[in-house]
Amino acid sequence: MIVIMKPSATMSQVSAVIGLIEEKGYRVHLSEGEERTIVGIIGSGAPINKDPIQLLPGVDRVVPVGKPFKLASREFHPDDTHFPIGNVMIGGHGLAIMAGPCSVESRSQIIETAYAVKEAGAHILRGGAFKPRSSPYSFQGMGEEGLRYMKEASELTGLPIITEVMEPALVPLVCEYADILQIGARNMQNYALLHAVGRSQHPVLLKRGMSSLMEEWLMCAEYILSHGNTRVMLCERGIRTFEKYTRNTFDINAIPVAKHLSHLPVIADPSHATGKWEYVGAAARAAVAAGADGLIIEVHPEPEKAMSDGAQSLKPEKFAALVLEMKAIAQAVGRDIEVSNKVLA
Amino acid sequence: MIVIMKPSATMSQVSAVIGLIEEKGYRVHLSEGEERTIVGIIGSGAPINKDPIQLLPGVDRVVPVGKPFKLASREFHPDDTHFPIGNVMIGGHGLAIMAGPCSVESRSQIIETAYAVKEAGAHILRGGAFKPRSSPYSFQGMGEEGLRYMKEASELTGLPIITEVMEPALVPLVCEYADILQIGARNMQNYALLHAVGRSQHPVLLKRGMSSLMEEWLMCAEYILSHGNTRVMLCERGIRTFEKYTRNTFDINAIPVAKHLSHLPVIADPSHATGKWEYVGAAARAAVAAGADGLIIEVHPEPEKAMSDGAQSLKPEKFAALVLEMKAIAQAVGRDIEVSNKVLA
């Protein structure tokens, strides 16, 4: 950290800053300019808290130098993280395609959709059994019954499952059914939940919060990683801005930035990032071109009858066409999406 | 709800919309303009899901008409909600002043601060025992030990306690010690937690999420109210915007708007809303002038030694002066802050 003193700072104010830093077991390095003095903090112990220094008289600003996350950082772990889920290698050469309905609504709906998305080329089945809803009066998901249907769909199709877990107490239950635990945007900073999924050692997809800075997002990954759970994916799903024509603003920059700052795989969610099915295709194609390691896309056999997120769900046939478009772009950027010959036919 | 058809919509598309609405048990009212047809939905059953309608061919937009929250709404409950906590009536003529450190750091620190804020005119003691921190490596709070010290400080000074609860499993424990449960901004949409504090029947202060719309905030209050827990306060603590000179942007408009839309008391948190102690006074005075029913302010005997939020904490003497300034403004807007004669002396 660096402490920038005010031009008007006195020598005794500089001394007080030095005293406080040394008291914490650090050393200082002084740089006395013509206009102001700058105090560098040297030492490799625990990061020093900047607030107390900021408050000393004569201090203009305190500037952090290092990154606050470590396990999630590419500096610490230069190589890309990759790990298999079912038949797909997350973070590998091929992109992982996750698809399915927003909510599990019935046994037949999820089984039918599972077959349809598999046919279209998806590698992983998504579906919500516990749903975070803005209103207490809206459909809250089928709960464990929904998980059972997903499991059945998984067994029938061979697709692994990703589903959201919303509270620490339910982590063990959801782990019984799911291959990947999803942390929703609203819960990105639900630290008790992050600890719980970290301890579970289950693969986790961590959605970025609606107004989360890159650094905050990576700090939340750090919470999970700090339990030795290394199978963590980051998921950009759009941020909240002044623009309301789309449900969220897809922060496409976040994809290369997250991959630059971190070694973790980055998944894009074009469904939430746009909120309107008409734009899901363009956003999905863009995500592949920007370097995403996978996509999670809402697909529903009858969007107009969906109990949630119908407006942003693709019909299976549109999704099938999109997979081929994404594959062409993946190849154009030196990657691929592995699909069966049947899909290509 | 109102369905606005596209100018190009055909009669059979309009019929399909009508069919879907009637199928759900509603009636329709048609308005055929020169350019387009508008379909009104009539009926008082469960609110109809707009997504499926939005997806029908020929539909331009679906416009909600009513408000999605009910128990929290002033339409439903025209009179201001008020309830006593200790000696202060929350939502009454007098404003409630809550003050104390960000974190409980030691027995002596919280007891000393409790006496100091009481001396200065505070009615309620704030302090964090379980702390939501961006980094897993930062101080996470003293936990139950901190609650015990707060309780002791409360018994010594007679000030009721407000403290944050971060996970459903800890609600019973925190209820043993605290007079008011605080839901932090990061947890505003932690629905499991909202249900848990709702069921507890304990008074709750619900902070607005960093990027929460007014309606979403009130929907979260609705989650708590739906358990019959009517002692809910809303707390505006700043929102996240492009401006970074201050930690957050204090949405002062939110105070009159929340009071307009809802009957619940509205508390302002000028400490988080600015993030810098230099601006806490101006923000606090503004909140009183805008109609807040109370304030929650960070006070620390030695901010430069605080383990968290030192930069936004006031020293007790500055806080004492601020209470008198706020009292003068409260009186100027026809309200008051009740303080002992000692404070006035």
Place this chain on the structure above:
Amino acid sequence: MIVIMKPSATMSQVSAVIGLIEEKGYRVHLSEGEERTIVGIIGSGAPINKDPIQLLPGVDRVVPVGKPFKLASREFHPDDTHFPIGNVMIGGHGLAIMAGPCSVESRSQIIETAYAVKEAGAHILRGGAFKPRSSPYSFQGMGEEGLRYMKEASELTGLPIITEVMEPALVPLVCEYADILQIGARNMQNYALLHAVGRSQHPVLLKRGMSSLMEEWLMCAEYILSHGNTRVMLCERGIRTFEKYTRNTFDINAIPVAKHLSHLPVIADPSHATGKWEYVGAAARAAVAAGADGLIIEVHPEPEKAMSDGAQSLKPEKFAALVLEMKAIAQAVGRDIEVSNKVLA
């Protein structure tokens, strides 16, 4: 427009609304629901001002139905607009690539860069002679001298020129030199300037303002189009959000949305949208995949010596590689970027 009355509105309040509407020469259509009355406004005259109606007692909300822009709208003009600039058809099958330095800094710099970007496959030369700078003390551009050097570079290479014009009085001068007038983000709502470039009948590239809604952007295009100047391009260059890791947030959704709402060609500016050269490539590839009709990219022979925007400028060799990457993606989405055989070699 639709007027939604409050549930508590009286019959005489409804009558007052009807009276005001009819007074303006419109007709009304009443829809009396169980909870509230809704008044539709019928007529095809000038759009009615909603503010006065909003203010009448008993009115809850006024909801606009149509779009406020017409000439820019795809409803009015279903086919894509396309027009030639030099050898490239803007809005056609092939994408237009515009490249060059942020500022013209010297005769040799712009001529050298012009040759380099042409070699790399660019169709149009960009460069700033009049620069909008945050500080009055920064380099403000070379002015007319810069335009002369650009013209010379254009004549030597055959590349048409795009350059920014910042004030109405300079439109005639800039038209003498430039093939396309650029309106910068800060000037998007500089209406005098929009009128001036509209009247000039010169092709215009209209950058989206930093915090401009889709509708506002299209209304600004409408200002230009209303002068009969139909050669208008929209340019998405990133919006301002809470995220500060990148200079701006590239609103990739804006590309398909603008193309959905409007027939005008959409150009992407990945340089400003990211602000860091490391991310320009990913953003450029994403823009092509999302359907952009062209790109404008900052290229500088020696970014570390650039007088402005060095941090987001590509070196010519990186730009050359990027053109080929973009071409591959363009082909993957059924379009192309036409470049000479020399580039492909």
Place this chain on the structure above:
Amino acid sequence: MIVIMKPSATMSQVSAVIGLIEEKGYRVHLSEGEERTIVGIIGSGAPINKDPIQLLPGVDRVVPVGKPFKLASREFHPDDTHFPIGNVMIGGHGLAIMAGPCSVESRSQIIETAYAVKEAGAHILRGGAFKPRSSPYSFQGMGEEGLRYMKEASELTGLPIITEVMEPALVPLVCEYADILQIGARNMQNYALLHAVGRSQHPVLLKRGMSSLMEEWLMCAEYILSHGNTRVMLCERGIRTFEKYTRNTFDINAIPVAKHLSHLPVIADPSHATGKWEYVGAAARAAVAAGADGLIIEVHPEPEKAMSDGAQSLKPEKFAALVLEMKAIAQAVGRDIEVSNKVLA
């Protein structure tokens, strides 16, 4: 400025940074930590451009130390700026109240309103003759005819006039009629206009742009001040955020922050900051409590007939009541609003 090298930076990379800095005529100060080297830049010449340094290999970040604005800064000019307009001292002990319609609509409207706002306690008459409108099809203002009517209203009532000027070419005309030139939010960074009003030596009210950072706003003031025109007021009028319930988000923090960073008077515009007349009073009271030096408020005799901004305009009698409320708060914070005895009666 300070250059933070990457932990991995080599000695020759550090040397290259030093070389570039010294080449520009600055000196350096090296601070070699255990993890990384930090290079301080010493010298008091023209500010050095950080982009080229940022681009050198091994550089992590460049951190500016000083402020980019000088004439507007309180460091440079510690005392509050104050100057008289008519009978009121802007930036003095008493607050300046500016009021009037959004647009001048007719001779009688502006004269009637001028008398009404004077009666209610206003010191300055506002009114728009040239109007920036989102749509080219909306009423664009009465132009010079409107200025003439304002002048007449001014002569009849003795109130000085503030009105917006939108383009450089019209500055001389508007100066003939107006006592204060207003720069609107959309034109905050219209640099040609800033230069023109700077040169005019006329008093200027500079509205903050919708998404303007504090620093950018002050840099725009610097443009005006750099012409020796010292009579500049800053005006906070709300910023654009994700919240849409109100037209803008009133950044109340901006008032104490602007007064901290700058010596210029700060005016608040609660009308645009809320966009709904119901909330104008609360916002106005808050602004006074936060330390504003004045307010500019939209008042219209018949808001429901206003040609623009009716929804946010107060009727004269509500405005009159608000002036007394603001006066009470001004007195509570040690200031005042001077009004005639007639107003107090």
